[in-house]
Amino acid sequence: MSQIPSMTDQTVLITGASSGIGASCACFFAQAGARLILAARRQDKLQALADHLQQQFSVAIYLLPLDVQRSEAVHQAMATLPDDWQAIDVLINNAGLSRGLDKQFEAPLQDWEDMIDTNVKGLLYVTRSVVPGMVARGRGHIVNIGSIAGRQTIQAVAFIVPLRPRLNLSRRG
């Protein structure tokens, strides 16, 4: 196994940590010894992951039940983190979903709403809540998990393409 750099005392917030890439990120950072804030809607999944990681790696974990679509709930969740969990060093913006493989002109509008509300607005809400602390401390890292659909035109999800460059711009800013 390759060497993982130590991240002891670093606090990492992962959205969409209850499955898939987010859960894998949690395993990686737990191996590195980081303190983890695991966020998602399904608390049972978060709890099961936290139990596993604490048993395997003895890391400190804070569970954050969160629907990233709800701006006020996101703000509230971040503002009410316990004092010793406020200083987030790394944000992994991973919560997201993929809806609909229909052609752009045939897709149900609700599919668009779900994806934009989660993948775009949700990411921005969480980032907006976390960045002020990073700026005040003069450090921090944000990783936005994207999709190749943001760079290459895929007929079924063509409506995503104009949205992604905006996120790319905000990342560079």
Ligand SMILES: NC(=O)c1ccc[n+]([C@@H]2O[C@H](COP(=O)([O-])OP(=O)(O)OC[C@H]3O[C@@H](n4cnc5c(N)ncnc54)[C@H](OP(=O)(O)O)[C@@H]3O)[C@@H](O)[C@H]2O)c1
């Ligand atoms: N896997 C791929 O091939 C692929 C390709 C392109 C892009 N991506 C992107 O990579 C990210 C992770 O994908 P994945 O394959 O690991 O998907 P996944 O297994 O379905 O996981 C998605 C995660 O996002 C969370 N989530 C969804 N809606 C949410 C909401 N409203 N509020 C909070 N959390 C929410 C889910 O948690 P809860 O349901 O518990 O809330 C879950 O933990 C997504 O952003 C996806 O768009 C993945």
